[in-house]
Amino acid sequence: MKMLFELDEEKRLFRQTVRDFAEQEIRPHVDRLWETGEFPYDIVRKMGELGLLGIPWPEEYGGAGGDYLAYAIAVEELARVDGSCAITVEAHISLGSAPFYYYGTEEQKREWLVPLAQGRILGSFGLTEPEAGSDAGNTKTRAELKDGQWVINGTKCFITNPGTEMSGVVTITAVTGIRPSGKKEISNIFIPKGTPGYNIAPKYKKMGWHASDTRELNFVDCKVPESNLIGKRGEGFKQFLDCLDGGRIAIAALAVGTAQGAFEEALRYAKERVQFGQPIGKFQGVSFKLADMATEIEIARNMAYKAAAMRDAGVPHTKEASMAKLFASEMCMRTTTQAVQIFGGYGFMDEYPVSRFFRDAKILEIGEGTSEVQRMVISRELGL
Amino acid sequence: MNLVVCVKRVPDTAESEVHIDASGKDIDKSRLSFGINECDNYAVEEAIQIKERLGGTVTVISLGPKENDEVIRMALAKGGDEAIRLEDEAFDGGDGFAVAKALAAAIKGLEFDIVFTGALADDDGYAVVPAALGELLGVPHATYVKKVEILEDGKRAKVGRELEGGLLEFLEIELPCVLGIQTGINEPRYASFKGIKQAAKKEIAIKSAADLGLDPSEVGESGSWAVLEKFTPPVVGEMAEILEGDPEETAAKLAAILKEKGLV
Ligand SMILES: Cc1cc2nc3c(=O)[nH]c(=O)nc-3n(C[C@H](O)[C@H](O)[C@H](O)COP(=O)(O)OP(=O)(O)OC[C@H]3O[C@@H](n4cnc5c(N)ncnc54)[C@H](O)[C@@H]3O)c2cc1C
Ligand SMILES: Cc1cc2nc3c(=O)[nH]c(=O)nc-3n(C[C@H](O)[C@H](O)[C@H](O)COP(=O)(O)OP(=O)(O)OC[C@H]3O[C@@H](n4cnc5c(N)ncnc54)[C@H](O)[C@@H]3O)c2cc1C
Numbered sequence: 001m002k003m004l005f006e007l008d009e010e011k012r013l014f015r016q017t018v019r020d021f022a023e024q025e026i027r028p029h030v031d032r033l034w035e036t037g038e039f040p041y042d043i044v045r046k047m048g049e050l051g052l053l054g055i056p057w058p059e060e061y062g063g064a065g066g067d068y069l070a071y072a073i074a075v076e077e078l079a080r081v082d083g084s085c086a087i088t089v090e091a092h093i094s095l096g097s098a099p100f101y102y103y104g105t106e107e108q109k110r111e112w113l114v115p116l117a118q119g120r121i122l123g124s125f126g127l128t129e130p131e132a133g134s135d136a137g138n139t140k141t142r143a144e145l146k147d148g149q150w151v152i153n154g155t156k157c158f159i160t161n162p163g164t165e166m167s168g169v170v171t172i173t174a175v176t177g178i179r180p181s182g183k184k185e186i187s188n189i190f191i192p193k194g195t196p197g198y199n200i201a202p203k204y205k206k207m208g209w210h211a212s213d214t215r216e217l218n219f220v221d222c223k224v225p226e227s228n229l230i231g232k233r234g235e236g237f238k239q240f241l242d243c244l245d246g247g248r249i250a251i252a253a254l255a256v257g258t259a260q261g262a263f264e265e266a267l268r269y270a271k272e273r274v275q276f277g278q279p280i281g282k283f284q285g286v287s288f289k290l291a292d293m294a295t296e297i298e299i300a301r302n303m304a305y306k307a308a309a310m311r312d313a314g315v316p317h318t319k320e321a322s323m324a325k326l327f328a329s330e331m332c333m334r335t336t337t338q339a340v341q342i343f344g345g346y347g348f349m350d351e352y353p354v355s356r357f358f359r360d361a362k363i364l365e366i367g368e369g370t371s372e373v374q375r376m377v378i379s380r381e382l383g384l
Numbered sequence: 385m386n387l388v389v390c391v392k393r394v395p396d397t398a399e400s401e402v403h404i405d406a407s408g409k410d411i412d413k414s415r416l417s418f419g420i421n422e423c424d425n426y427a428v429e430e431a432i433q434i435k436e437r438l439g440g441t442v443t444v445i446s447l448g449p450k451e452n453d454e455v456i457r458m459a460l461a462k463g464g465d466e467a468i469r470l471e472d473e474a475f476d477g478g479d480g481f482a483v484a485k486a487l488a489a490a491i492k493g494l495e496f497d498i499v500f501t502g503a504l505a506d507d508d509g510y511a512v513v514p515a516a517l518g519e520l521l522g523v524p525h526a527t528y529v530k531k532v533e534i535l536e537d538g539k540r541a542k543v544g545r546e547l548e549g550g551l552l553e554f555l556e557i558e559l560p561c562v563l564g565i566q567t568g569i570n571e572p573r574y575a576s577f578k579g580i581k582q583a584a585k586k587e588i589a590i591k592s593a594a595d596l597g598l599d600p601s602e603v604g605e606s607g608s609w610a611v612l613e614k615f616t617p618p619v620v621g622e623m624a625e626i627l628e629g630d631p632e633e634t635a636a637k638l639a640a641i642l643k644e645k646g647l648v
Contacts (some may be wrong), residue, residue, distance in 0.1 A: 010584045016419070017575050051577045086423055365390035 005302060006381070011073060014066070017314075018074045020137060021050065021181040022081040030082045033211035034356055039164045041209055043085055047299055049118015052078075053092055058099055061109050062117035068246065068293045069308040072253035076301070079257025083360035084211035086254050089211075091160035092116070094247035094346020094368075099171045103239055107133070112169055121168025126156035126217055127240055128350030134373050136173070137237060141219065143174035143189055149191055150174075152197070152223055158367075163200045163215045167193050168255050170217065186236040190228050197222030208359035247368045248325035252304035255364045256330035258296060262339035262357035264291045268299045286342055293335045300328035319381035326374035329364035336361040385532070387431040387442035388463070389500040389518075390487055391424040393448055393455040408614040419454045421503025427565035429535040429572040430464035431500050432531060443494060447475055447486055453502040453588055460577035463554035470637070472592040477605030477612070480512030489521035489596035496560055498541070503528045503564040505536060511550050516563030524557050527564030534559075 007015070026043055033040055047053055055071040057063025064070075071093060079086035100113040100123075115121045132138040141154025162170050167346060169192050177185040178196030190197050201216040210253035231239050267290055280286045303324040336358040340347035348356045365371045395416040405412040420428075431442045444459040446452045447470040456467045470486050478486070491499055499521070504511040511527070518525025530552060531544030544552040546566050557563075574581070593600055605611055612648055625641075627634040644647045 009554065011453060013454060013461060013580045013583070014577060016454075017461075017577075017580065018459065021574050050574055055577060059578065065579050065581060070577065235398055377603060 005305070010154070011070060013061050014070055015077060016072050017050075018052070018077040019080075021047075021052075022077055022085075023282070026078070026081045026085055030353070030356075031351070032085060033082065034350075035210075037205075037210040039213055039260070040085060040088075042164065043164065044088060044122070045119065046123070047085075047089060050175070051119075051199045052089060053119035053122075054117025056093065057097065057113065057117045061101065062114040064117075064302045067248060067308075067312040069305060069312055072249055072304055072308040075250050076253040076257035076260070078278055079121035079254045079360075080261040082211075082252070086257060087209055087212045089302060090163060090247070090250045090359035091124065092122050092153045093221075094243060094250050095125030095305045095361055096169070096171070097162060098246060099125065099239060101191075102158055102215065102242065103235075108190075115150040115168065120166075120249070122164060122166045123244070124159050124161040124170040125167065125240070126159045126170050128160070129155060130156050130157055134370055136240070137184065139173050139175045139184065139185070139186055141172060143176050143187065145176070145226060149223045150176075150226060150228060151193065152189065152224070156217040156220050158204070159215055159217050161213050162217055163195070163203065164213050164290075167213070169193060170198075171230060171299055172217075172219075173240060176233055176236075179234070185234040187234040188230040188239055189224065190223050190230055191219070191222060195222055195224060206363075208356070208361070209308075209365060221308045245321045248321040248374075249304060249307045249311060249317075249370050251301065251364060252307065252321075252324035255325075255332035255361070256304055258357055258360055258364065259293070259297050259328075259332040259335040260302070262336045262354050262361075263290070263297060264356070265352075265354050266290060267274045267338040267343040273344075289338045289342060293338055296331045296351045300324070300331045303327055319378060322377040323367070323379070325369065326371055326378065329361075330366050330371060385434055385438045385538070386443075386495050386501065387440060387498050388443045388445060388491055388494060388496045389424070389427050389431040389437055389459065390513070391428060391444060391452075391455050391459055392502070392505055393418050393447045393452045394419040394448065394505060396509070404615045404617065408466050409612050411615065413510070416556065418455075419507050420458065420553050421507075422643075423504055423506075423565055423567055425572045426464060427500040427502050427563075427566050427569045428459045428570050430463070430467035430563075430565055431498070432573075433570060434465065434498070434532070434534065436531040438538075439501055440497070443468065443496075444624050445470070445490055446488060447471075456588055457580075457583045458575055460568075460586050461579040464583075467586065467588040469505055469588050472594075472600075473559075474593040474598075474601075474604045475606070476596045478603055479608035479610045479612075480510040480537055481516050481609050482603050482605075484513050484516035484520055485607060486593070486596065486598065488517055490591060490592055490619075491517075491521060493579070497534075497538075498559060499523075499562045501562065501564050505568045511564070514562050518562035521560075521562065523560045523562060525562040525564070526555055528566045529563045530566045530569045532563060532569070571633075581633045 031232040051064035054063035055066040056068050059065040075086050075090050116123045143150040143152045169190050171190040173186050175184045176187040179185050191207040197220045204214045270281050270286050273280045307320040307324045339354040340358045341353050346352050395418050398461045403412045436444050440463045443458050444464040445468045446456050474602050499515045516525045526543050528546045529543050530546040533542040544554050627637045
């Protein structure tokens with residue numbers, strides 16, 4: 001039995017490429033992106049040219065022909081340098097593009113997945129609503145079929161990627177009827193940007209991820225053709241749950257990268273900062289923190305890669321994806337907290353990257369299912 | 385245009401502490417990360433750009449162990465066509481001249497118009513391979529090259545060599561030739577995921593000294609003109625002046641020195 005957890009050469013080269021890209025093309029801009037919150041068009045376009053916006057999709061649909069593990073590695077490497085760039089890619093792939101790939105018709109794939117995968121447009125997924133966060137089934141947005149068109153009314157909040165110049169399409173969950181059981185029938189419908197009645201609010205001001213595009217969306221008698229339904233009517237809930245399994249793996253990788261970035265800063269600082277006549281890293285009080293941080297990052301990385309490999313192998317992985325997301329995001333919060341601690345007062349200052357990693361970490365315990373929701377999923381998988 | 389590019393895998397010592405190992409003839413590399421020599425990365429890009437403009441093939445050659453495959457494959461992923469790795473215990477401990485002999489033996493069997501190397505290696509800094517390779521192949525060579533223009537007849541190239549202070553010296557050089565490439569000549573690309581996948585399928589031909597028709601005594605340490613004796617750590621304090629005192633005093637001293645040297 002082979003148990004040597006080692007990436008093959010293809011994955012190592014890919015990691016190297018994304019790392020070089022992040023260091024050379026993103027790192028020089030992170031201060032400005034954080035400060036201004038401007039959307040990094042140049043960087044995102046370059047990522048598109050490199051194939052980073054379509055890593056797991058087949059080449060015939062404009063993708064890079066990679067797998068979920070390669071995608072997780074890319075998100076991790078981007079997050080090591082900048083969380084905003086990482087979440088832009090993550091939301092675009094796991095949420096914005098995945099529904100087209102997994103459930104779209106051949107025609108929908110040609111029309112939408114291809115430009116998404118090639119990075120010509122950005123995609124979003126609108127699940128969350130003011131009254132439907134963790135309780136995603138409580139969707140209030142309605143889509144009524146009238147004269148061959150869906151007429152959509154409702155509000156989505158906290159949606160990533162919908163309002164940039166590159167944004168092309170959002171897929172939303174909407175109530176399309178009531179089942180005989182009395183339960184809501186939820187379906188996924190996509191709405192191209194620019195459709196009348198699809199209104200996009202200004203960007204939220206956020207604690208972290210400043211350069212990521214997060215907005216409220218509002219639909220007022222917004223009409224799209226009946227053919228904009230993705231997959232079968234009434235399967236919207238099932239579909240986004242599966243997309244979220246994939247998304248959670250990528251969020252786990254994003255947490256690993258964020259933690260790794262903060263850890264590297266703290267390690268370097270601990271070797272340089274002298275107090276009481278020696279580098280602070282020589283004090284066990286500091287070195288043990290770093291030892292714990294490195295250990296936890298390693299655990300989380302292994303969990304994320306394992307879940308990704310399971311998804312690639314096509315075996316059930318709801319539990320593993322949820323565990324990886326839960327552990328990695330909470331690990332990331334602990335690690336970035338300790339990184340700030342190691343920087344002392346400097347860690348509280350805006351211009352120190354650790355303060356940014358710290359603020360970028362918090363959302364990872366919330367987005368794509370809060371830690372509590374992950375524990376609910378894992379409990380359910382345990383038969384509780 | 386048939387292009388050959390020689391690449392070296394070197395440890396990244398820029399951000400790490402470097403320690404001399406027990407043999408005294410090497411550094412402890414166990415905790416270092418490795419990658420392509422910086423100049424070589426530009427050499428790869430230059431070769432690929434010329435191929436893309438004028439057609440032809442790019443053959444990537446590296447001397448070293450299996451680990452070098454990663455560096456070779458990255459060059460293939462960016463657009464290289466064929467690859468050869470020279471591996472033999474007999475190559476161990478060779479100086480720049482001995483390395484050039486092995487590379488020349490591998491290149492002689494190929495049709496080539498230009499052989500690219502980096503101008504200088506980040507680790508040993510000998511800067512000798514491009515010139516030695518040119519001599520051994522019996523073709524013209526130029527190094528510290530920061531501009532390459534293939535002239536219309538396809539038989540000559542105009543090359544700009546970087547001199548002190550960024551001054552460029554332009555030469556006309558006949559092909560085939562060897563060019564040692566300087567950093568900054570172009571903007572090295574990133575390999576695409578597709579390129580990486582394709583590169584994984586390409587074969588890297590492995591050649592030993594015997595395959596190249598070389599006697600072990602001609603290469604490696606025994607075939608070298610210079611043999612590494614030992615490393616010594618830099619001597620602290622002789623060249624550098626360490627300013628003592630509290631920040632106010634040291635700042636005043638530093639200001640005085642800068643003023644005295646006419647630097648401010
Ligand atoms: C920056 C950012 C980007 C986002 N991007 C997207 C996006 O692209 N698409 C999208 O659809 N959504 C997106 N979201 C929304 C995100 O997924 C939700 O915020 C998240 O699911 C939580 O929902 P909520 O904010 O309504 O919190 P609530 O669900 O109201 O939760 C509040 C608290 O109650 C807890 N809680 C709720 N129910 C239970 C329970 N049964 N047991 C125990 N505790 C419980 C929660 O864990 C949490 O701590 C984004 C959010 C942010 C901040
Ligand atoms: C917003 C703000 C307001 C402030 N206001 C004031 C003020 O009004 N007046 C003032 O004088 N100062 C002020 N400070 C400074 C603050 O008190 C210091 O930042 C704090 O004492 C830590 O010092 P430091 O930042 O130099 O960190 P360092 O002392 O360099 O510590 C870095 C890390 O090393 C650890 N460490 C250091 N030595 C050891 C050891 N021997 N063993 C184990 N671990 C060790 C620390 O715990 C920390 O985790 C302020 C700081 C901030 C951020």
